[in-house]
Amino acid sequence: MSKDDSQPQPAMPQLNAPAPAFEVRTTAGRRSLSDYRGRWLVLFSHPADFTPVCTTEFIAFARAYDEFQALNCDLLGLSIDSRFAHLAWLRSIKENFGVEIPFPIIEDLSMTVAQAYGMIQPGASDTSAVRATFLIDPEGMLRAMVYYPMSNGRSVPELLRLLEAMQTSDVHGVATPEGWQPGDKVIVPPPQTAEEAEARRQDGYEYTDWYFCKKEIAA
Incomplete structure (x- = not known):
């Protein structure tokens, strides 16, 4: 073990886990x-x-x-x-x-x-x-x-953007693309079964492929 390896490493909190209380x-x-x-x-x-x-x-x-x-x-x-x-x-x-x-x-x-x-x-x-x-x-x-x-x-504007993107994902059950801003189209979650994938083209979304579809959400 090297000298650096013997040093205690900082604790790292985990995403989607309870934040450390204080x-x-x-x-x-x-x-x-x-x-x-x-x-x-x-x-x-x-x-x-x-x-x-x-x-x-x-x-x-x-x-x-x-x-x-x-x-x-x-x-x-x-x-x-x-x-x-x-x-x-x-x-x-x-x-x-x-x-x-x-x-x-x-x-x-x-x-x-x-x-x-x-x-x-x-x-x-x-x-x-x-x-x-x-x-x-x-x-x-x-x-x-x-x-x-x-x-x-x-970048404080980026943190604001990220906050609103996460809130949008929570409310609408969607993902947001790179650089998403309020008012932009969002990404529809990919289908979970072969049958859903086959029907995706007819679901009314902005269709690129079965795994990549977008839609608008109400403001």
């Missing part, structure tokens, strides 16, 4: 995962307060806050910094950029939440959370994970 202190008081039951939650980590890339991300999340709220979704940030550092950074963002951050930030000095969600990546840093984003559904199930390197900011 009860934490934030810039808006105590929060737990159960507080968000019945709503979607975007939980996202950043390496450190008072860093330029993270500042651009928080500004983008703040500007999209109402759009997330309209989709029944809350935002919750995290870094391995104290609440006092968080508060000072939020004040700096407001003073320097004119943007007020309307969502809480978790204080995770013990790295408990970061470890539970696999936000600590030894290949990047043993002490800072990478740019990880977790989309948790109203039942507390982890539905998507997106990781970015420390050097590059994530």
Whole structure:
């Protein structure tokens, strides 16, 4: 066994499994995962307060806050910094950029939440959370994970798009193609039997082949 192999590996949460529970202190008081039951939650980590890339991300999340709220979704940030550092950074963002951050930030000095969600990546840093984003559904199930390197900011519009795509799939029992946007056609699930495959051409969909059909959905 090599030296690297002997090091403990970060825990990794599983898609379509319950998201790791937490009860934490934030810039808006105590929060737990159960507080968000019945709503979607975007939980996202950043390496450190008072860093330029993270500042651009928080500004983008703040500007999209109402759009997330309209989709029944809350935002919750995290870094391995104290609440006092968080508060000072939020004040700096407001003073320097004119943007007020309307969502809480978790204080995770013990790295408990970061470890539970696999936000600590030894290949990047043993002490800072990478740019990880977790989309948790109203039942507390982890539905998507997106990781970015420390050097590059994530795309908030893409996270909004992904959230709405998943909600559309849940409501209509469909899949969404690459780059799908609200109003675009969706993909019909493929047939499950030879008989269904044979009849697929007559089902009224936009037919390309038995396994590839699209349809429009009501707005």
